[in-house]
Amino acid sequence: MSDVRKTIAGGATWQEVAEDRRRHRDATVAESRIDAPLPEDLSIINTDVEELVKWLASGEWSATIVVRAFLRRAGDAQGMVNCVAELLVDRALERAEWLDRYWVEHKKPVGPLHGIPISVKEHIAMKGLDLNAGFVSWVGRVAEEDALLLQILWDAGAVFYARTTQPQTLMHLETSSNLYGVCANPFNTSLTAGGSSGGEGALIGLRGSVLGIGTDIGGSIRSPAANNGIFGFKPTSERLPTLGWSAPMEGCEAILGTIGPLSTSLEGIKLFMKTAVGAKPWLKSPNLVAMDWRDTTGLFSEKKLKVGVMWDDGVVKPHPPIARALCKVIDKLQKSQKVEVVDWIPKDHGRAWSIIHDVTSLWSACAERDEYRRQYAELWNERGDVDVILCPAGPGVAPKLDAARYWGYTSQWNLLDYPAVAFPIHKCVSVRKDGDAAMTDHIPLEYIPRCEADKDNWSQWELYGAKGYKGAPISLQLVGRRYDDEKLLAALEVILKEADLPTASPPTRPWV
Amino acid sequence: MSDVRKTIAGGATWQEVAEDRRRHRDATVAESRIDAPLPEDLSIINTDVEELVKWLASGEWSATIVVRAFLRRAGDAQGMVNCVAELLVDRALERAEWLDRYWVEHKKPVGPLHGIPISVKEHIAMKGLDLNAGFVSWVGRVAEEDALLLQILWDAGAVFYARTTQPQTLMHLETSSNLYGVCANPFNTSLTAGGSSGGEGALIGLRGSVLGIGTDIGGSIRSPAANNGIFGFKPTSERLPTLGWSAPMEGCEAILGTIGPLSTSLEGIKLFMKTAVGAKPWLKSPNLVAMDWRDTTGLFSEKKLKVGVMWDDGVVKPHPPIARALCKVIDKLQKSQKVEVVDWIPKDHGRAWSIIHDVTSLWSACAERDEYRRQYAELWNERGDVDVILCPAGPGVAPKLDAARYWGYTSQWNLLDYPAVAFPIHKCVSVRKDGDAAMTDHIPLEYIPRCEADKDNWSQWELYGAKGYKGAPISLQLVGRRYDDEKLLAALEVILKEADLPTASPPTRPWV
Structure with a gap:
């Protein structure tokens, strides 16, 4: 043509x-x-x-x-x-x-x-x-x-x-x-x-x-x-x-x-x-690391996969459908013999968010980023042998058109340069009026937001609720340490299996 | 204290x-x-x-x-x-x-x-x-x-x-x-x-x-x-x-x-x-690549080590003691059964030198650096299976005090982020009046410099000659592809052996 x-x-x-x-x-x-x-x-x-x-x-x-x-x-x-x-x-x-x-x-x-x-x-x-x-x-x-x-x-x-x-x-x-x-x-x-x-x-x-x-x-x-x-x-x-x-x-x-x-x-x-x-x-592209794709066979057969769970990044609170999805997955994993689950308390993700937004002074921003990366690595070392972090992929399901504002749940891992994978939990959970609207045991009825971004995100949920997001897929995110790309995908495989989640999107889709 | x-x-x-x-x-x-x-x-x-x-x-x-x-x-x-x-x-x-x-x-x-x-x-x-x-x-x-x-x-x-x-x-x-x-x-x-x-x-x-x-x-x-x-x-x-x-x-x-x-x-x-x-x-330092130190046993027993020789970077001509050192090493290597020697024509090292000196616009300088790195990688791919580059470590032996000016022979590899090792060739060559002053077969008696930096470097040799640099150690440099650190050191080992060079500095030193 x-x-x-x-x-x-x-x-x-x-x-x-x-x-x-x-x-x-x-x-x-x-x-x-x-x-x-x-x-x-x-x-x-x-x-x-x-x-x-x-x-x-x-x-x-x-x-x-x-x-x-x-x-x-x-x-x-x-x-x-x-x-x-x-x-x-x-x-x-x-x-x-x-x-x-x-x-x-x-x-x-x-x-x-x-x-x-x-x-x-x-x-x-x-x-x-x-x-x-x-x-x-x-x-x-x-x-x-x-x-x-x-x-x-x-x-x-x-x-x-x-x-x-x-x-x-x-x-x-x-x-x-x-x-x-x-x-x-x-x-x-x-x-x-x-x-x-x-x-x-x-x-x-x-x-x-x-x-x-x-x-x-x-x-x-x-x-x-x-x-x-x-x-x-x-x-x-x-x-x-x-x-x-x-x-x-x-x-x-x-x-x-x-x-x-x-x-x-x-x-x-x-x-x-x-x-x-x-x-x-x-x-051909010399900026890349000369590292082969490593075999992960047997990686989690000798030792348990240890999953840290981050429920909230401490800046912007996820909407109830996301919290519900995490609950459901964790419930399953806690029953698995192959997986150990621990809480992952976020470390100053607000600072990461502000570093990402400040490029006015590039050298000092890079130095601050490196210091933050170092501290996060230290944190991970101190927390022992956590393999991966399970967390929201965003502060809600797909936002209303023109309403997407907060990137912290994903950009956090760009700043740290950690590999991260978003995955769907089809069939287990999707936004339903009966499920999420009633989910008052996980959130106070009157939530007091922590900052402007949190307020903005929460106001969206108050405005539209489960009805407004009806049918939207619910996804989560799994995060690994830098260069642990292969391990991360192997861990996701274990988690999907142990939490009884599909490893592929369902064949039947809307409007088919 | x-x-x-x-x-x-x-x-x-x-x-x-x-x-x-x-x-x-x-x-x-x-x-x-x-x-x-x-x-x-x-x-x-x-x-x-x-x-x-x-x-x-x-x-x-x-x-x-x-x-x-x-x-x-x-x-x-x-x-x-x-x-x-x-x-x-x-x-x-x-x-x-x-x-x-x-x-x-x-x-x-x-x-x-x-x-x-x-x-x-x-x-x-x-x-x-x-x-x-x-x-x-x-x-x-x-x-x-x-x-x-x-x-x-x-x-x-x-x-x-x-x-x-x-x-x-x-x-x-x-x-x-x-x-x-x-x-x-x-x-x-x-x-x-x-x-x-x-x-x-x-x-x-x-x-x-x-x-x-x-x-x-x-x-x-x-x-x-x-x-x-x-x-x-x-x-x-x-x-x-x-x-x-x-x-x-x-x-x-x-x-x-x-x-x-x-x-x-x-x-x-x-x-x-x-x-x-x-x-x-x-x-602990998450800016680093998660790459173990790799074993190089047998790396150059199955195939010949292929060495590219860069005699001159095309910007600043090395002094005669350096040229002589290269000649002597290459003479030995050409007789080795384990090593193959080819010429390495430098690619626009003057451009590298100017990128290094331009940090006025950081983003565009980074982009230009990446493009240069890509072209150099392409060049290396095209030249076949050269393992390492042998070249001067500088445009002369140690300069006179306050006379060091041109860094191109080393900074070139920083720009490309290639691992590089400087090594001495004690006993084989050092600056001697009889050796280097007479070395007119490798350089025209009246050398016409290519640029200001070349002129400055050459004028030092004309001014002081072999006598002025008497006793100075002569060293060369070996360079590998990015992340080929282990291979580079293994290659140096082969070269030292095949060129009959010592793997350590001699025990007796001046003023002992």
Whole structure:
């Protein structure tokens, strides 16, 4: 599909640029619908990555049939919640057909991700395509080559078929821009899909994708994952290459942004990480740590997994659905023989929040950050052998549109550069009037907020209550020590099993 | 020894503060001479770390007898070249006596460094002692606790007995300050000992220490090591903890400073690194990479070690003694069955030099640095399987006092954050009139400099020639890829063996 862009530099108004981009997007969506849906479509989009790779590797499903199903579903998702920047119909089909020919010829997959469709946040470069990062004024910037991570996934057999939206500047936990408008939450359209990887979150939440790539400097993977009931992983900062993303904070070292996967399943996250780190990206991107993806077999069979639980960060109190989710999970874990649960008292998270917001004096802010990191490490050492911290992924479920304000539950771990994963607890808990409205035993009826941010968050709950957030997925977050990425995912596996939680999002979704 | 300091804050003039500090230093030196020398002294100070640990672990030598010998020798060294900030006679003897009692009681060493005397650059904190980093105005700042690295070495059995000088600000490849004056090169006192770890370099060059700790952000370990004919290792930046050093660039992330060992032997360097990294310092200093010290057994037995040789950085041409040293080493290596030698053409080292000097716009400088790092990695990938780069450690041997100007041969690797080790080639080559003055086959008689820095460096050679640098040790530098610290040291071992070079400084030293 030809794509001659209107740009600010070319003399267009911002309205004309935005209208042109939307027209282009809608044209790609229309293109995805040229072929009629197939009976297999629903089976395909309801299959998680770990199963999809098997079907594709065995030749049971062709790459073409798989990507066609996801293209159609992504087109539908765009119509539902406005999460897509553009679909890549021609490219994806060409790639899938090449993979299918490869399979016929060699009778084996090209790599561990043979034929897996992967959706990608727009500000991650794809050769020859626009790279606007949500800025109207950046429309017309064209990527000269694929981002390094995409090159690696391509070599492993991936099919890129959809580019998803983000907020202008990338620095928001919601997703709206003058370019593409607002992305809503598929479970309750009065709520936000989250941000800044909100397009990814909503698309995967609707199973328009089962594996996507987002970026996170303060919660931008975990917020949309939590809001849409999927898995989202922010690795330690220097393990996956960010080469080839386009963002206004390039060169900022105070808090390093990370790139990472969002998926309908934990196995999707693990396969992504293993494949990407396994390609030794540090040889091409020397800012990365030269550290292989480590095997965690047997890690928690010899000793109990020790989980610290942080109920509240001491700054902004989580809404009742979150507290309830924690209660339910902890109840289960306390009955497990494999897990030990202890309380995790937060250490001055308010200070972290203020460091994150102060970049006026970069050197002193970095020094203060390092001192805070050191103290947090000391705290962890003193508390003995806690393996991971279980905590909220945010101060509530998906906020109402335009109401997302407090990032402390996610940005805390960016400041510390700890790996963190948001995960859904589908079926166990979701926002229900009968459950959460009555939850007065965990919170005083008249809660007195501790600060402005706490007041703002609590006022949202008082205003809307369980009814206002009805249907919203409830998610939690698991956090590990720096570079304990592999251990963190292994711990999550134990927790999901022991707390009887699903390791993947359920196949049936709203509006299916 | 009581130490009530005169300070600027206390109303003293800078001259009074400096005089007071020197008086204190001289008093500690006098104290080290209270006991008469012993016959074993010369044997002890001529023993390298790897042998010293054996004698101490077996109880053949007591920690007390060893540290007394080094205290006396350090006192002498101070008289010769002015390299000491203070000796720690009481502390060191108390510690040594405790270790000796431990040995008598348990019949085994307390750790892998049992009784090893370690000298320490002054700006690395020692509890209760002054921490002035060479600034007169900082005199009176007292460290509240030992630097983390010192805590680790202490737990391994080290004895801290000497603190050495550095230039004010730490940012110079010579060592002089208003506080302590000028530190000269023991091999030729018209030359500099180097900097900023110049006190360490000179002290170890005189065997007033066989293992010391320096810091390096642009060559500050490798310059004094090269100038004094000892081994000096700058590790990749986030492997050893810098917690507890005092430096004006704290919080600067553009180029991370590193801490590392200087030693009379390669084995001393290796034992230091293995002990320090083996203590898992990342658990207390979370800015570090959680990476164990990796075993390199057999690394170069299966495949040949491939060495790239950089003769010149393309900016400042090395003096003839350096070129001659490279020639001699390469001649030997080309005859080795275990080593393959190829040329390493430098990539735009002038650009690196300018990035290092530009901190006016930190974010854009960081972005430019990252792009340069990426291009250099790409270059290395393209050049195939080169393991290490062999190159000058500086554009000449130790410069004349006050003549050190160009840091590019060392700061290049700080910018890239590559591990690098300076090593001496004693006995093979040193600056001799007959050797270097006649070396006209490698350089045109009338060399036309490429830039101001090149002109300045070359004019020094024309002015002083071989005669002016007579006796100065000649050293080279070996450089590895980021995080290849272990591999680098293993490669150096192969090179020393194959080029028939000593793995330790010779026992007999000038003025012994």
